[in-house]
Amino acid sequence: MPELPEVEVVRRGLEDHVVGRHVTRARITGVRVARRHDAGPEDLAARLHDVTVTAASRRGKYLWLALDGEDALIVHLGMSGQMLVEPADAPLEKHCHARFDFSDDGPQLRFVDQRTFGGLALSPLRPDGIPESVAHIAPDPFEPAYDQAAVVRRMKQRDSAVKRALLDQTLVSGIGNIYADEALWRAQVHGERLCSSLTKPTLARILDHAHDVMAEALGQGGTSFDALYVNVNGASGYFDRSLHAYGRAGTQCDRCGTIMRREQFMNRSSFSCPVCQPRPRRRSPS
């Protein structure tokens, strides 16, 4: 899954190349791309006719285009979804599932997804600018609405593993497996420590690190729209060299030189340093 920095790259590309343009025609191919849109692909295409894109927005890993009606077009990138801006006469990608033409006769917007885990759907925009279908997702660490002290208070009350809390999108959004591992490595905390066993300053430090590591990922690769062609899929290729924990099993910890380990947690791989991040003494319920 693309994580927050990769989704932000796509959002910036859409902001630069699509916002302010008027859609004259939307073509939806196949039914899977519209399966999250209850009324089906024809309805989706019809409702995307004659609308202006007013904003490209993101909360956590959720991405949407605000339309001048009262709706947002939610873009689920899934595992391999891409938003491409291309000349209308460019060869059609084999896995292109949606195409948008604009009144300026400029480049098309295309949604391409090899595996079709992604898709498009319309959702009403709330007065606060958040689509209804995204409203249950908590603000991410880059939003003005993000209240870290409140997140820390809620975490402190939980008897769940701290990594589980970091991945809980209703608590704080946008932190995926890669950046959770990086934040925990930087904070020198094992992901299976219970939130309630950690001090509030430690919880705040972990969240600060999560923000910083994602900000650094954005700083390294989040500027070029071309980059999304290769970078929107899965783990961020451009940031791999800077990772200290994720994917580092069997290599030396960049802090202490100990061989890094891989453990299973929540059906995913977790990477940590056995010395910098000792396991909790008793195996915590997760």
Ligand SMILES: [Zn+2]
């Ligand atoms: Zn270490």
